[in-house]
Amino acid sequence: MARAPVIAVIGAGDAPADVLELARHAGAEIAARGATLVCGGRGGVMAAAARGARERGGHTIGILPGYDATEANPHIEFAIATGMGEARNAIVVGSAAAVIALAGEGGxxxxxxxxxxxxxxxxxxxxxxxxxxxxxxxTAAAAVQIALELCGRSS
Amino acid sequence: MARAPVIAVIGAGDAPADVLELARHAGAEIAARGATLVCGGRGGVMAAAARGARERGGHTIGILPGYDATEANPHIEFAIATGMGEARNAIVVGSAAAVIALAGEGGxxxxxxxxxxxxxxxxxxxxxxxxxxxxxxxTAAAAVQIALELCGRSS
Amino acid sequence: MARAPVIAVIGAGDAPADVLELARHAGAEIAARGATLVCGGRGGVMAAAARGARERGGHTIGILPGYDATEANPHIEFAIATGMGEARNAIVVGSAAAVIALAGEGGxxxxxxxxxxxxxxxxxxxxxxxxxxxxxxxTAAAAVQIALELCGRSS
Amino acid sequence: MARAPVIAVIGAGDAPADVLELARHAGAEIAARGATLVCGGRGGVMAAAARGARERGGHTIGILPGYDATEANPHIEFAIATGMGEARNAIVVGSAAAVIALAGEGGxxxxxxxxxxxxxxxxxxxxxxxxxxxxxxxTAAAAVQIALELCGRSS
Incomplete structure (x- = not known):
């Protein structure tokens, strides 16, 4: 079994509408290209990207800060409950072959x-x-194209 | 979207044939019941359980100790690269609603x-x-039955 | 500078008086032998061991589950705020050259x-x-003696 | 027992001489003001800051990426072996009341x-x-002064 490439989308948990729309497009494009989305599993950019990916039939993984899988946004198919708080950020990016960053803050x-x-x-x-x-x-499409090329898979 | 229940299978990374067969059955039964398997992503019981689940068309998640997704066994569909070494064990069980334990050692x-x-x-x-x-x-079937009942889902 | 040997004391966060007394003796003996105590930083066995060590002038390190150093018991000299919940247990023992275990539960x-x-x-x-x-x-003295021998330092 | 304030010093593991000198001054000033230094425990800025603190009689804590305390630089008094790789960065800053940042890269x-x-x-x-x-x-003195004021302790 060849594992699908995994792309992380990162950005603010509380973001304006245009950023959320961009995140949703990025998630959709990741799914359309056959890749898996990984994100921090919560709201804002994380939820918008996961929603976009699920709407296109893609797989979504959420790396949660707490121990409760129900804290995942509704578009997360596989919830990883780390209980590690902000240290979980290393797992979000470590589990991806490439990362797409939208506007955000300290996290x-x-x-x-x-x-x-x-x-x-x-x-x-x-x-x-x-x-x-x-x-x-x-654009979201360009970001995903670059990310896939960088993780050694362009289509 | 209702998330499928997640069951962890844990046990030795180096196990005798009968234990591996039991792990494979447990993985197969988890998949047959529509649940997702999570494990430590490496060899032995982890690989056997993931193989069993994939052979029945189930989803498998591997929580790896290192940062390299290629360290996952070939039956892992989604590799989570924690880079956390043995501390990743908390994520394996924290991400599951119930845990099935086979023979093993310190880990x-x-x-x-x-x-x-x-x-x-x-x-x-x-x-x-x-x-x-x-x-x-x-038996593997009984273990999965109990595990699913305990995570609030029996079929 | 030669670093002092580090001994972990582990046990229940809520323990009966005789176990707490044993933990306090263990902490005192660790300090008396010039070693540093590491523990989980909270109550019960962790607090009693740290108290014993501080009463004998030893150094105490608490590896906390949360991000708030004030959650450490008052006998912790150096509070490490991991924010990692139970995954912090790997750091408690990983930071020690040997471990002394008293009665406890899952943790x-x-x-x-x-x-x-x-x-x-x-x-x-x-x-x-x-x-x-x-x-x-x-006895606490015997436990510390064995622990120090095992981490390559007997006196 | 009132716990001493803890200040983190962060920066490159491989740094030019002027940055290392600045780190050493920062460590010395932290110790001179009665605070404890926490850092990532390895080389470069981490070693220089710890050296400065120890030379002034201060306490130094190193939060290591691996499980081996001997990987700490020689100026670390208390080595915390996390085994968590880069996720340990969250513990370095989480354990501090304020952070002093020198030149560095991704970490x-x-x-x-x-x-x-x-x-x-x-x-x-x-x-x-x-x-x-x-x-x-x-200047290092100004940085420590600001850091101590920000963690609620000026002298």
Missing amino acids: TLSEIGLALKLGRPVVALRSWTQLENLYRAD | TLSEIGLALKLGRPVVALRSWTQLENLYRAD | TLSEIGLALKLGRPVVALRSWTQLENLYRAD | TLSEIGLALKLGRPVVALRSWTQLENLYRAD
């Missing part, structure tokens, strides 16, 4: 840093222009 | 202890007779 | 299992007679 | 993000000018 920043440290390429989608060493995209 | 013992601490019921399958507060089963 | 059982997995010798102090592969002691 | 960036997420104030010492929501200092 998202920590995931970008951890991804860089672990050697996971990060594609910044209309965000994080102040940071170096990130790939850049202006 | 398995730690998972039983963590499951009890987190309130996840543990069904000992022909093993761990020296421990208290565990449910008991002699 | 203590998980620490024994993790210690065995990580190769840290475990000395059971009037407890855990049902488990194999543990060293045995009937 | 340091992740610690800044985690600190912001956990509500630990971050003082950027001649570094990280591209990030928002950080306090700023140009």
